[in-house]
Amino acid sequence: MMNTVYTAAGEQEYSFRNPLPFLLCSPRVRLYRHLFILLLLWVVIQTTDFRPAAAYLVKTIATLFLAGIGYCNMYWLMPVFLFRKKTLHYFGSCLLLAAASYGLQHVLQPMMTGYLLPGTVISHDTPEDFFAYMIIIIVVIGAATAVKLFQQWVRDTIRISQLENARLQIELAHLKSQINPHFLFNMLNNTDVLIRVDPEKASEVIHKLSDLLRYQLYDGDRELVLLQQEVLFLHHYLYLEKIRRDYLDIQLIHTGPVGQVWVPPLLFITFVENAIKHNTANDPAAYVHLHIRYESGVLTFHCSNSCKKRPAGHHTQSAGIGLANIRRRLELLYPDKYALRITDEGDSYKIYLSIQL
Incomplete structure (x- = not known):
């Protein structure tokens, strides 16, 4: 380990x-x-x-x-x-x-x-x-x-100046990578099938997809958003991924006054994307578990997920770049006020982030 x-x-x-x-x-x-x-x-x-x-x-x-x-x-x-x-x-x-x-x-x-x-x-x-x-x-x-x-x-x-440049770069990166054609095409194809099989569920998927894109395009450009909005965004994202991957065990737990805490938008999505992407396809034991907690001025984020068995410490290039970007953003937003710990156990991946707000 x-x-x-x-x-x-x-x-x-x-x-x-x-x-x-x-x-x-x-x-x-x-x-x-x-x-x-x-x-x-x-x-x-x-x-x-x-x-x-x-x-x-x-x-x-x-x-x-x-x-x-x-x-x-x-x-x-x-x-x-x-x-x-x-x-x-x-x-x-x-x-x-x-x-x-x-x-x-x-x-x-x-x-x-x-x-x-x-x-x-x-x-x-x-x-x-x-x-x-x-x-x-x-x-x-x-x-x-x-x-x-x-x-x-x-x-x-x-x-x-660096924070402003980083914010613009992150905004462009999200527009290029997160709202990508593959994700939209997959969701639209799934929705097309659901319209014939379960119209009510298809309507719900369309509404959640609309909320997801609206948050990324508009709220993602703000300096701060309520933690409650960020949690709801992650909920919509995980819901849509669950539609695509029935086998995946997804849990999202949040504790504390999330409706009273302000955080930068799209703060956790990089970790969640990596957790979803690195799960083995059609593995009945695949899981993604998230826990967001705010207590006494400290915001903590736990993310644990299963992944394809590989040598401990092995990272893909895209994951390394994503983690480097989020670490740089944390350094600019919360200098000397955050701790990020990553544990790679070969068949599972755990992330612990603590921020003093």
């Missing part, structure tokens, strides 16, 4: 057209970016009041002190408060950070008095010195905030 686990990438490499976004945002130059910041601080900080032999040590301590304040803001305060739209908490935390740094520098100051030039006295107790120190801290925090916001803006802009 082979288990393949997919999770959203923590950080992706983007294609930057301009050098500034590349230098400020690309993970490839992250190390050089931080080294440049440390070097810039080290050069800007002046230590003319200290002995030459100790000037480099004092410069290094002051550089690490100011850099620590900036990094604390970028990697702690901003993700915890600002990016979660807790603006007042963020500004309050920045004030606390500035106050804590002011207290810390009073602790470090006595340790450096021994390195001062003879006759030099440094004091931070006057109001002028206090305001000068606070201006420096505000500049450091403001610069760190500006860089982090710019990085977030660039990544969001690129992600939105």
Whole structure:
């Protein structure tokens, strides 16, 4: 048995057209970016009041002190408060950070008095010195905030662009592959037979086929649809497949408030299509079982199906492409918020998808 686990990438490499976004945002130059910041601080900080032999040590301590304040803001305060739209908490935390740094520098100051030039006295107790120190801290925090916001803006802009392109590609792919002549011809032929044998059932098939095509053509172009609509679409699709394959055991179970949850349209159809397609023709033991559940902000999708006996881990090219496309779509829609696990047991295939909405 082979288990393949997919999770959203923590950080992706983007294609930057301009050098500034590349230098400020690309993970490839992250190390050089931080080294440049440390070097810039080290050069800007002046230590003319200290002995030459100790000037480099004092410069290094002051550089690490100011850099620590900036990094604390970028990697702690901003993700915890600002990016979660807790603006007042963020500004309050920045004030606390500035106050804590002011207290810390009073602790470090006595340790450096021994390195001062003879006759030099440094004091931070006057109001002028206090305001000068606070201006420096505000500049450091403001610069760190500006860089982090710019990085977030660039990544969001690129992600939105990629998501829009992916949406258009998925829409075209569905128009080309899912609404295909073979599926329609088979359903129309079956309906033609049913009209003579069971007119009432033939009418029901026509209505469900009409609903299926309407959902794909119109609702499939929307950004979000109710989970209830997506479940109904899968129900119509499986019903029509059941007409074609009487032997196939199909189960579709959904739990939770599906009428209150919004999801991207056509989110699960690739998995269901593969489950139907890979079943052995006329096999009385063939099955496709689906379970969709929403609970406490988490949407889970289980799909298990029988398939033709083959070596474990063997995939057809079309299935691989379809799964790669859906994985890419999940990465764009739910970065760091989904997990996709695929289990191939040779004669059965199982998919588990979990999304934090």
